[in-house]
Amino acid sequence: MNKLYVVGLGPGGASCMTQEAMDALREADILCGYTVYIDLVRELFPDKEFLTTPMTKELERCRLALSRAAEGKTTALLSSGDPGVYAMAGPVLSMQKDFPDVEIKILPGVTAALSGAAVLGAPLMHDFCVISLSDLLTPWEVIEKRLRAAALGDFVICIYNPASRKRPDHLKKACRILLETKSKETVCGLVRNIGRDSETYEILTLEELSGRQPDMFTTVFVGSSKTQVIDGRMVTPRGYETKES
């Protein structure tokens, strides 16, 4: 059977990948992905064939990977984080019908919500939402509706794509919406370059966050009403703590 693995690399280099993801890369004849992700693993697999496409050519990349798999070459399509979160798993599965002889296997990875949370402390210990502020593929009104609903439900909110070159003020607009219902003092966190040597983080209030202009390598966390700063870490209590006292 021809095989296409859709593989999550996690946040950084090889150390954040799962064993099964690493095994899939080893097994594959061809490694396919956005240039920056391929560069993360190129040195580990000098003898593989590499197929790279620019960032905006997502569908082309999926079709290319499926075509090569259909020719009989075991192929791995790489995403950073998890391929099932704002990434390649969906488009690939939508093309399955054109490549009936290819078996598609999705190998999950640690998405930025989880890896960023681990850097900040434990913000996702209770119910949470993940929302992307990119309006490239989603109308801004839908994003606004989801931000309002997330605030209404008092979820912890993890924000992907807080800014882009064309829309530097998305996070400011999002914070303004959240501030309609959430306290200015809500505990928030920013993590940049997760899993890289240049990783940095900051814990701040929602009011402070509304004045920031993070770049596209930043993941943003907005606490629930229960989220606290404990010893310099962002922690949302699960409830065990109150049970004990």
Place this chain on the structure above:
Amino acid sequence: MNKLYVVGLGPGGASCMTQEAMDALREADILCGYTVYIDLVRELFPDKEFLTTPMTKELERCRLALSRAAEGKTTALLSSGDPGVYAMAGPVLSMQKDFPDVEIKILPGVTAALSGAAVLGAPLMHDFCVISLSDLLTPWEVIEKRLRAAALGDFVICIYNPASRKRPDHLKKACRILLETKSKETVCGLVRNIGRDSETYEILTLEELSGRQPDMFTTVFVGSSKTQVIDGRMVTPRGYETKES
């Protein structure tokens, strides 16, 4: 420096752990956790010291692990999935003040939302919520409020702890709330025993889901209004697809 690693095992055995999680277990003198999780790795590390506690003794387990780390033994506290999602990262960080000489490092893992999604297809390709139906530590009214908010925002919803022995009808109650606003035909998914040999999954409608009584080893996915069944997989379009056509 004394070290405590809070380690996510991912969904199943060693193949789903990250390299850095595996390295932490190798480095540790003591592996501490709920008996069932320790059993997943016991064979790999026959020479370690093991500390196991029953499922309900979460805080005791955290304090035990911190105490042993404070004595100078490098200790790893194991969670299934991700330690930062309804697990041990929060309680441990809340106890940091009592153990100032212990450096706590959270090593994330693939939580059931991600591993379950990979089994079903690609349900989490767009904005999503994670909600636990356990009312052991959370008032049921809060859970209801979040379910309503998640439906209002048309999020994909991933449900943890859909049932317990004492409360077998939680999922039914949750579905009834979601059906106030969501279509009966909403695409849903169930995954049981993720990452084990006995793993099974099912794709069904929200109306069908409301008649099921899954066990505590099941993770439930409720689609957004856009979620589809494509070639037998549960897929939420990201939007690339419409961009192409």
